[in-house]
Amino acid sequence: MKQKGNTPTMKDVAQEAGVALGTVSKVFNNLPVGESYRRRVEEAARRLGYQVNSYARGLKTNKTCSVALILPDIANPFFASLAQHICQALAARDYKLILALTASDPGAEQRCIQMVQQNKVDGVIGLTYHPELEVDPRLPYVSIDRKFNPGTPCVSSDNFGGGQLAAQKLLELGCEHLLFLRIGSPVPGESDKRGDGFESYCRQKNVPYTVVRKYDREGIESFRSFLEAHMENGRLDFDGIFCATDFLTCHIAEMLADLGLRIPEDVQLIGFDGIRAFATGQLYCSTIVQPVGRLAETCVEILLQEDRSNLPSLICLPVSYACGGTTKE
Amino acid sequence: MKQKGNTPTMKDVAQEAGVALGTVSKVFNNLPVGESYRRRVEEAARRLGYQVNSYARGLKTNKTCSVALILPDIANPFFASLAQHICQALAARDYKLILALTASDPGAEQRCIQMVQQNKVDGVIGLTYHPELEVDPRLPYVSIDRKFNPGTPCVSSDNFGGGQLAAQKLLELGCEHLLFLRIGSPVPGESDKRGDGFESYCRQKNVPYTVVRKYDREGIESFRSFLEAHMENGRLDFDGIFCATDFLTCHIAEMLADLGLRIPEDVQLIGFDGIRAFATGQLYCSTIVQPVGRLAETCVEILLQEDRSNLPSLICLPVSYACGGTTKE
DNA sequence: CGAAAGGCGTGTAACGTTTCACGCCGCAGA
């Protein structure tokens, strides 16, 4: 005799409704079934509290309706917001989200890939740094901010355009001595183009500029000595700074304040990302805002596209400027 | 003939290694197998790039090594941090995380429960508001901050103690006219005890206090008129305010500033949660800090406990006070 | 009125694992 505690299966429903197994299956897959049969099955299912077993279904159909999201972390509000929007976009399509965090560690990234492959996800959205991540080419993959081989689509903000926009804004707001600050992993990604766009605009306008780049995230403090070295009579050699991230901007702003400089009167700062404080919703700084919602929606859309023969290899989404108090406007 | 593109199965590995199917299974489950057999199988698996199909395994064993986390959202940094820690605690145990977001909507919460039941997760960690969520009692469930029936364990911070601590601190810092502000869903949860603790401490010390409670999150602005009504000659009737969340504290602080009051000189504020700004890591306000890491670890530990016969019905984790600039110390 | 066609319920064979009964072989004890 069946255990009382076992969760009911289609077989149980079929027996309860007095129909064949195949009929029950058809009901739950919305295939043509006579109306009276359908009702009988649905009622029997309700009586028994039947729930589809998606593991059995996934095994049979090779479709799991699940997507994995691989992120460095979600303490970073930009990533958190991205995850939030992706989760919603997936839920709207009846997909579920498997979340994997890597702390930017290449080993962890590779383990995540292995995990999701074993879990037969229908696709992966990944924001990774491993230079040569090994992923089964049959697994639909959308990369955020990093180009792999041309076959796997990469979705990113228009970093180049954002860099240009930052330079343009600073110049419009009266800056004459521009500085670009960048920090981050040595792995080349799309976000490098922020600096390229910035430089390109400056060159085009014949405006001199300086670039300082640090590779180790901990070395953020080393910018302090750089700034100190460029102080003269209580004035900084630069009056407009573009930082590659809002994160960096916040730290630089603090350093500048420590040096006795007023923002935005003495120096104007523009960041990149568009992170907002939770409670008040305010920007931490003037910034180039990434369209997080569209980023998320685009990833999901491309990932779940039926026809996977003609995928774009790179999609750039438009960014915008927003004043957050570290510029004059 | 087998399709070239199909992912290899145990059968393929068995054939490649020249052993029986059962032997391959034993190798991957670390059951006793002769050393030479083991090597043959492992090599064959490597050659073929074999990966366990966790759907087949899950179907057979009724164990999926996955846990669902149901949260209102992860834009709230407190939830994000919680999710982050839970994800790590699960990964350390080789479990994967299915993330479901509800926007605090009871309907969405119920749908999430249904989804996770169909996905045969091994357990659920839920932070929900639905007053009578229907969840299969056989499904291991740990609730955060809300008591269901006594059978399902609830993990929360020591809200009562935190409320007491807030009152104690405000009094120690010289406050004489205390106010408690609260906003939130009408569903009773553990976090209601913040106010209880606060009131209890005040009564015990014979200190008069005022309580204002609003139920709708949008009504946060209604506190403004309350504060205005309690202004007299540029001074507020209260000099110490305990807000039920950091979120609320930030908004109240802004309103007070609008009224021309200095913080902490004129009014001192204490919040609850311990949210930190991303870039700088600073607290938004003085606050009672919830032990997010321990909260997460505890949830996972209890959820994955082998022996589920003697589960605690409520676990309170200790909180601490931290100055974040809205108190004198 | 009869035959062909089409709609739909039925039963069964997979999907890729785990698990268990079975049997082989080698070894130890008498």
Next chain:
DNA sequence: TCTGCGGCGTGAAACGTTACACGCCTTTCG
């Protein structure tokens, strides 16, 4: 040398679905 036992490899059944071939019954048209 013979019996018994234990270790371990083998093959098949089962997990809960889906999908397909099959055949019944009704309908329609000449």
